[in-house]
Amino acid sequence: MDRDTTVLGAMSSTGAVHPRIARQRTELVLSQPFFGALALRLNVREDPTAKTFWVDGETLGYCPGYLDSLSDLELRGVIAHEVLHVANGHCWRQGAGDPKRWNDACDYAINPIVLSSGMVLPKGLLVDPRYTGKSAEEIYGLLTQDEKQKQNQPQPQPQAPEPQPQAPPLQQESSSGPPSQSNQKPGGSKRPQPGQQPEQPADNNPGSFGEVRPYKGSDKPVKEAEWKVAVTQAAKAAAMRGKLPGDLQAMAGEAVRPVVDWRAVLHRFAQQSSPTDYSFAMPNRRYLHLGFYLPALHTPAMGDAVFVRDSSGSVFDETQAQFDAEILTVFHSLKPARLIVMDCDTRVTQVQIFERGDSPEIMPVRGGGGTAFADPFNRVAQDGMNPAFLVYLTDMVGKFPAVGPHYAVLWASTTPLARARKAPFGETVEVMC
Structure with a gap:
């Protein structure tokens, strides 16, 4: 039995933890004990219907295909990223807000903390200096305002296409014409060549490598309180080992602060x-x-x-x-x-x-x-x-x-x-x- 299985022999509801996830959780326990201790609290479940990773306060779900696309360091960073969602209470506080915008706001809030802890995240992650140090609620409000300002901006009116000169009635198009003409669609875009993939639209959210899902259990207050205790204990244990950076210490203190209605x-x-x-x-x-x-x-x-x-x-x-x-x-x-x-x-x-x-x-x-x-x-x-x-x-x-x-x-x-x-x-x- 190898070291990973010995340290992390946890079983998910559908079977053994994926060996790469188990290995990176072990590395977190050894090198980043704050993240490692909290990662062990999450059940791990393979979810082929997911696009990337997701967390709901109880379970860490993952798409096996997406997992295979990550390097070991990126996988470790993504696990830490998902752990911070729960540690910050993002699974309890979404409310009736737009799920995608809430997910983006939460990513903006925690990605700088993951990076400042010396970890690696996949390319295209959501980071913006305007949001550093702000809560997910503050960032959500800013994103909402930005979206409304975009909607209120006057949209440019489409211009009528200029009339194209007509060819003489009896003139035929030469089959040996330049490829740049023969491969043009009426709208001006090129037709894909044989063996060439058509151009895909740009991803509107390239930085999303995880999804925050609201906790659905009936024991939500109990689960939230348990996580606050766990965050406090993990922060104390990491501090005793000298492995609790300032950003994490501030975040842990804010995460367990009592919320008054x-x-x-x-x-x-x-x-x-x-x-x-x-x-x-x-x-x-x-x-x-x-x-x-x-x-x-x-x-x-x-x-x-x-x-x-x-x-x-x-x-x-x-x-x-x-x-x-x-x-x-x-x-x-x-x-x-x-x-x-x-x-x-x-x-x-x-x-x-x-x-x-x-x-x-x-x-x-x-x-x-x-x-x-x-x-x-x-x-x-x-x-x-x-x-x-x-x-x-x-x-x-x-x-x-x-x-x-x-x-x-x-x-x-x-x-x-x-x-x-x-x-x-x-x-x-x-x-x-």
């Missing part, structure tokens, strides 16, 4: 900011028949609920749409005196005001340009608004007011809190859509 924080913040107290003006009726005159919980009329949307273009459309939905939920559940929605880049560009009992339809964001946060607070004071609270959706990149207001403020940051600028006042929550 920003929607729950928003609703909790709004409820806590609404005035509620016990009052003898409205006695508790439950105890009157017993002769007890006790105070009842009294909720006086709530002030204005003010929401500000960063309209500088740095907050993505999908995030704006989800934020708008939560604005309406807060309005219908808390019933503030008024709902006020402002858009602001460096100045307030749009104000929408809805009274209690209205059925608001929030208009699209209006603005574009730089970012400064002071004008909405100035507008609140100038227009005599009475906010119970103010929630500001932004990437936190801009000039903050020097002094905070008397009402509660929640900054909804689209930038991860580890990298976001700290607001001088108020509470901050990270928005992940």
Whole structure:
């Protein structure tokens, strides 16, 4: 029995692990223990229907033909690449997003980490300095914006072909004419010669050598928690051996950071900011028949609920749409005196005001340009608004007011809190859509 079989005698659901995968997992255990320890957690399954590799949080699937096309070093890098998808939680967080765009975003997020660890990846991999250090969600938003900008660009109108001169009616085309003419299609492309493969269209996604699939099991929270523990343990073990590069250490810390549902924080913040107290003006009726005159919980009329949307273009459309939905939920559940929605880049560009009992339809964001946060607070004071609270959706990149207001403020940051600028006042929550 060779070393690979001794170290990695794991069996997949369909049989023994492919010997090349077993060998490269062994090499990862010995040379890159962080990747190696996590790779052993995945079942390995041959999947002839796959194009390349895939991972879903439990299984590592592979196309045998694609595996044969990889060198040993490339195969090792691809295994590490797939491991990082799970370690980063990409299998749990896809949601309802576009699968291909999510896969690309995840690749952009982890490929630099694999390369910085000294490994080799197949040619054409997805790497872009603009995305280095960003989360998959941030990159997904950027890719979505890029796609929408492309769709909004005016398409060039096809030009009518110039009329070709007609040959004399009785003139015949010579069979000994130049090949460049006899092998032309009407559209101008060459006909394939005998034994020559026709030209194939360019691959729209040449850098995709693996697929992220969402985990389908009913025990998703348990599986996700188990992987967070495994990532922490693998990082500690690799660090003790001096084989945990800085990029991996930062990634491991970010991957196991608790994720807080920003929607729950928003609703909790709004409820806590609404005035509620016990009052003898409205006695508790439950105890009157017993002769007890006790105070009842009294909720006086709530002030204005003010929401500000960063309209500088740095907050993505999908995030704006989800934020708008939560604005309406807060309005219908808390019933503030008024709902006020402002858009602001460096100045307030749009104000929408809805009274209690209205059925608001929030208009699209209006603005574009730089970012400064002071004008909405100035507008609140100038227009005599009475906010119970103010929630500001932004990437936190801009000039903050020097002094905070008397009402509660929640900054909804689209930038991860580890990298976001700290607001001088108020509470901050990270928005992940």
